[in-house]
Amino acid sequence: AQTVTQSQPEMSVQEAETVTLSCTYDTSESDYYLFWYKQPPSRQMILVIRQEAYKQQNATENRFSVNFQKAAKSFSLKISDSQLGDAAMYFCAYKGNQGGKLIFGQGTELSVKP
Amino acid sequence: DGGITQSPKYLFRKEGQNVTLSCEQNLNHDAMYWYRQDPGQGLRLIYYSQIVNDFQKGDIAEGYSVSREKKESFPLTVTSAQKNPTAFYLCASSMAGRSYGYTFGSGTRLTVV
Numbered sequence A: 001a002q003t004v005t006q007s008q009p010e011m012s013v014q015e016a017e018t019v020t021l022s023c024t025y026d027t028s029e030s031d032y033y034l035f036w037y038k039q040p041p042s043r044q045m046i047l048v049i050r051q052e053a054y055k056q057q058n059a060t061e062n063r064f065s066v067n068f069q070k071a072a073k074s075f076s077l078k079i080s081d082s083q084l085g086d087a088a089m090y091f092c093a094y095k096g097n098q099g100g101k102l103i104f105g106q107g108t109e110l111s112v113k114p
Numbered sequence B: 001d002g003g004i005t006q007s008p009k010y011l012f013r014k015e016g017q018n019v020t021l022s023c024e025q026n027l028n029h030d031a032m033y034w035y036r037q038d039p040g041q042g043l044r045l046i047y048y049s050q051i052v053n054d055f056q057k058g059d060i061a062e063g064y065s066v067s068r069e070k071k072e073s074f075p076l077t078v079t080s081a082q083k084n085p086t087a088f089y090l091c092a093s094s095m096a097g098r099s100y101g102y103t104f105g106s107g108t109r110l111t112v113v
Helices: none
Strands: A003-005 A010-014 A019-021 A024-026 A033-039 A046-052 A064-069 A074-079 A088-095 A102-104 A108-113 B004-007 B010-013 B019-025 B031-037 B043-051 B054-057 B064-066 B076-078 B087-094 B108-112
Touching: A003 A088, A003 A102, A010 A019, A019 A108, A024 A074, A033 A064, A033 A074, A046 A064, A046 A074, A074 A088, A102 B043, B004 B087, B010 B019, B019 B031, B019 B087, B019 B108, B043 B064
Parallel strands: A010 A108, B010 B108
Antiparallel strands: A003 A024, A019 A074, A033 A046, A033 A088, A064 A074, A088 A102, A088 A108, B004 B019, B019 B076, B031 B043, B031 B087, B043 B054, B064 B076, B087 B108
């Protein structure tokens, strides 16, 4: 069975600085998708970024980018120029061939200091 | 605007009661999902449905039941058999296919009183 692990329960970053959130996963599949979701205090889940396993190029969305290392099964999220609004719980998620199910990590709570 | 609506936002259940959480979407998505969120445990899958009149158990289905009589609706019933139902419940929907992420509802906070 696939698993997703986020080893950092909490992270902190200074406003305008850069922070990287870690995620590792375990799978025997070769074709899959990986996602990062943001859950602010409102608890509304928001899709941040998506990466296809077959694409070598790392995905980017404005200040958000990923470092996807397929062989190492690592999928980290980099947030540049951190803003107060980035403070949230961040979840890494995996989607393979099992009925469209998203498998989530435990989450990393990011705080942003002014 | 298209979206996914969960109601109520807050729900209180007495011991031994069944309660039903509503989830409705107007995105024309085929698949719908129910997750439970507890502190430090991420999101755990309760039930999911890929087509009308069909659904599958997730990782923590015991004490829960669902129905999918319409494409737009996927209600979750928390039965009295669920011994620890206090949690935040999230409903999501998705187009079919691996490349699609989920659209989430705003959640229901269930508390046992």
